Structures are given as structure tokens and as C-alpha cells.
Amino acid sequence: MSGSLEVRQFLLRYEGDGGSGSASGGVPAQRSGNADAPRISDDQVRRARLAVAQGANGVEDCAELLDMLGLTPDEDGRLPVQR
Template identity: 90%
Template sequence: MSGSLEVRQFLLRYEGDAGNASANGGVPAQRSGNADSPRISDDQVRRARLAVAQGATGVDDCAELLEMLGLTPDEEGRLPVQR
């Protein structure tokens, strides 16, 4: 159970950096359907990569997690998470 507590504490610590989530009680606002805007910002990708790297048990684990989450570029150089 301490793992889930650590995850919640991690998310709460970094949620304050966003600044806009606290107005909704910590719940992010619904995304608009605008297809021109990326689903995930570059800053969110950077923060997600850092979070994965912190929680990974090693280099192989980190690489596998990044790929599973769509945080590694595909053959075209685009991130699957931002499609």
C-alpha cells in the first residue's frame, strides 16, 4: 500500500506546478475537441518522462515504460502520445 501512497504524494506535489488544476479541486478540465491542438503539451511529455525515470528500476525498465506510454518517438519522429 505504501506504493500507492507514494504515487499520490508524487502527483500532488507536481500537480501544484500546473497551477490550474487546484481551481477544480485537483480534477483536470475536460479537453476540447479541437483537432489542431496537441493532446499533450511538450512540458507534460517532459514531466512524464522525468516521472517515469524516477520510478523505473533500471535503464531497460525505463525504456520499456516510456515506449508503453507513447513517450518515445516513432519512425517519423513524432510522439504517439501527441497524435
């Protein structure tokens, strides 16, 4: 994607997909860091992986992006993004 218009369109496309806590204008609300804050669901992880795969420039790029975003399992088999 190039430019902020495409980024805004991407974010707005997923606004109504069951994501929690969207603020005005389709911008997600900041997480509070509370222990009782909702965790990222398996469906959200699946959709994030698909989005990364579609935007990646190749296999190595995809693997690096997934790792940076916490979407690859650690040694215990847990996803860092879901801790």
C-alpha cells in the same frame, strides 16, 4: 512507490505546475476527446520522461515504460502522446 499514499503525494506534487484542467482535490479532469482539446506540451513530455526515469528499475524498464506511455518517438519522429 508503494501504496496509495505515495501515489497521491506524487500527483499532488505536480498539481500546481501549469497542468491544465485540475478538478477538485488535485485529480485531473477527464479529457473530452474534442479535436480542439489542448495537446500535451513539450515541457509535460520532458517532466513525464524524468518521472519515469526516476521510478524505473533499470534501463530496460525505463525504455519499456516510456514506450507504453507513448513517450518514445515513432517512425515519423512524432510522440504518440502528442498526436
